[in-house]
Amino acid sequence: MKNTHNNMLEDIIMQRFYAAIFLTICATVAACSGSDPATLGPVVREPAPASPVPNFGEIKDVRAKKNAFFGYMSELLRQANGEVWQERQLVLQLQERAAGQPLTEHDAELLGQLAAYYRVDVAEPLTDEFFHQLLKRVDVVPLSLSLAQSANESGWGTSKFAREGRNFFGIWCYTPGCGIKPSRAAAGSIHEVQKFATTLEGVRFYIQMINTRGSYSQIRELRAAAREAQEKPTGNELAGGLLKYSERGEAYVNEIRSMIRQNSLADYAVDWRAWNGSQEDYPLTAQR
Numbered sequence: 001m002k003n004t005h006n007n008m009l010e011d012i013i014m015q016r017f018y019a020a021i022f023l024t025i026c027a028t029v030a031a032c033s034g035s036d037p038a039t040l041g042p043v044v045r046e047p048a049p050a051s052p053v054p055n056f057g058e059i060k061d062v063r064a065k066k067n068a069f070f071g072y073m074s075e076l077l078r079q080a081n082g083e084v085w086q087e088r089q090l091v092l093q094l095q096e097r098a099a100g101q102p103l104t105e106h107d108a109e110l111l112g113q114l115a116a117y118y119r120v121d122v123a124e125p126l127t128d129e130f131f132h133q134l135l136k137r138v139d140v141v142p143l144s145l146s147l148a149q150s151a152n153e154s155g156w157g158t159s160k161f162a163r164e165g166r167n168f169f170g171i172w173c174y175t176p177g178c179g180i181k182p183s184r185a186a187a188g189s190i191h192e193v194q195k196f197a198t199t200l201e202g203v204r205f206y207i208q209m210i211n212t213r214g215s216y217s218q219i220r221e222l223r224a225a226a227r228e229a230q231e232k233p234t235g236n237e238l239a240g241g242l243l244k245y246s247e248r249g250e251a252y253v254n255e256i257r258s259m260i261r262q263n264s265l266a267d268y269a270v271d272w273r274a275w276n277g278s279q280e281d282y283p284l285t286a287q288r
Helices: 008-029 062-100 105-117 128-137 143-154 160-165 199-212 214-228 235-241 250-262
Strands: 192-194
Touching: 062 105, 062 128, 062 143, 062 199, 128 214, 143 199, 143 235, 143 250, 160 192, 199 214, 214 235, 235 250
Parallel strands: none
Antiparallel strands: none
């Protein structure tokens, strides 16, 4: 289980801070004209309605249980990754605009919000390196990796933390009452397993954690290297960056890779380059 802090307040403060910096850059460098503010907009993460977690424990047939679990989680991961993919396209558009002319006030504010959310330091003036670092973080997490981790961390959706806390990724928190206290916690430990209002909220948190926390910088480096080589980042490869996700280290990495292989999770795929938010156009199914 991953040791992580709840930084919601910090995120809000930093978002306002970075947005202010970008507005200052925009006003200082030029008149901030030349692009239509109506053509770009922030990705809105709509709150998901609360719904009961499926009772996977009632499914006795192993194959049926796995299929039900992967079907449930894949839709949520697909939605959360789709939001990140749209943000990536937004960053690419803003990078192109910044290269040709000063950003409008609207565009600068959007870029500031994205920098804050993905925790990338802002430099003045905007540079290619800034966008390079931002794009390392604004990217999807392979479904094969997320599906394997969620199955591993939640006991195929049957753990108390998944059923009651909608936490399928073993995410820890440290504020009293922020989660569920593990019954087998070591004496003196203060962590809890974080609770989420919905499973989708937990999925979004997990992806943002992978994309921003220092512990997972290796995952981002491996993913960026694959992008630069015009290759598709794979869960099996990126699993090598999970050494700090669990105290088990290399054994955990090997287990996740084994789960990807044994369950043919590499077959679960979405062509994010063609993503338009339509479930009908891009159904998520495993090709058997």
